[in-house]
Amino acid sequence: MIARHEWLVHSTTIANGGRVMNILDPAAIGWDRVREFVDSDGTVALTAMKRANTEALLADVFGSDFDFPQWNVHISAANRVLAHSERILAEYRVVDGWSLECLQTPNDHELSAIQALNLATGVAPLPGPYLRGDVVPSFTSCPWAHDGELAAVSNVTARYHEHSRFGGHVFNGSTSVAPAHRGSGLGKIVTAHVLVESQRMLSWTHVLAQVAPDNVPSRRMVESCGLACDPSLATFGVIRRGVQFTR
Ligand SMILES: CC(C)(COP(=O)(O)OP(=O)(O)OC[C@H]1O[C@@H](n2cnc3c(N)ncnc32)[C@H](O)[C@@H]1OP(=O)(O)O)[C@@H](O)C(=O)NCCC(=O)NCCS
Structure with a gap:
């Protein structure tokens, strides 16, 4: 992903998601090209596609050796997100x-703590250079406990080209709360914090997040921070049957 960034940074149809290609317009880049990325990387994400018909289309293109996991798409404008x-x-x-x-x-110490907490909670960590902002602007909110332990984490990246479908949008994700600290509002605090701080720095207009349909705490967390679900959209993964990539 880092080697590709020289050309990805100019792309209005694919965004650098750090871990995987975020394909914003598969029809424009061509399904053969999407297939090449799946073959070389093992997976791709098709960001915020029209929910209706996409699964059938993917089954047609990729066949029965692949799974197409879905995430609900939550998108909202800055004023709503900031108010919440x-x-x-x-x-x-x-x-x-x-x-x-x-x-x-x-x-390096902070980076290791962030990646270790993500890994421990089933969230595939973002690569170091990506978290350090070497690739796209990146913001990571971190509450540190008395003993120096990292209790939670949430990230915002400005990964979308200004002339893409998501110009002005940022992506919020990679949120983890250490099991010992769950259920007391820390997920909401760390998400709200990274949204408010990144908006202050970048003046983004909208934020997009993706939530697995069965992840109730995650859904309620982003909704509490003002991110409403758009039921007409879903982000689809393409991944070899039986392999799990991230929450
Ligand atoms: C998702 C996660 C970050 C939430 O953190 P948390 O600190 O436990 O969440 P909060 O205490 O801030 O609660 C957030 C909302 O979820 C609700 N909630 C919390 N735990 C819940 C549970 N087990 N079941 C149902 N709802 C729950 C809370 O009531 C709150 O909703 P409300 O604002 O409507 O009251 C945490 O569960 C986690 O780390 N999960 C594993 C990693 C993950 O799935 N990350 C998200 C994917 S990127």
């Missing part, structure tokens, strides 16, 4: 004595 997220940050606080910071260039 600022309310969350006013209502919920991290534990006294913890620090909450939004990192743009995490150091």
Whole structure:
């Protein structure tokens, strides 16, 4: 993904998702080309496709050796997201004595902690250079507990070309809360924090997030931060049958 970035940065049809190609317009780049990426990378993501008919189309193109996992797409405008997220940050606080910071260039220690927490919670981690903002602007909010343990993490990246379908949008994801700290609002705090801080720095107009249909805490977390589900859209993965990539 890093080697490809020289040309990906100019693409209005494919975004650099860090872990996988985020294909925004498969018809424009051609299904043969999509197939080449699946063959070389093992998987691709087709971002925010029209839900109706896409699964049948994918089955037609790729055949029965592949699975097509789906994620619900949540998209909202900045004013709605900021109103909800600022309310969350006013209502919920991290534990006294913890620090909450939004990192743009995490150091090696911070990077390892972020990636380890993602891995431990079933979220495929973003690569180091991507998290450090070497590839696209990246923001990672991190609440650190008294003992220096990283309790949670959430990321925003500005991965979409300004003339693509998602010009002005950022992507929010890679959110993890350590099991010992779940269920007390920390997922909402860390998500609201990265959204508010990244909006202040980048003035993005919209945010897009993807949530697996069975991930109820994740859905409620992003909805609490103002991201509404668009039921007409879904992000599809293309991956060899039986392989799981990320939550
Ligand atoms: C998803 C995750 C980050 C949520 O973190 P959390 O700190 O437990 O969530 P919060 O306490 O902030 O709660 C968020 C919302 O989910 C609800 N919720 C929390 N746990 C829940 C559960 N087990 N079942 C149903 N709802 C739940 C909360 O009530 C809240 O909803 P509300 O605002 O409507 O009251 C956490 O469960 C996690 O790390 N999961 C594994 C990794 C993952 O799936 N990440 C998201 C994919 S990128």
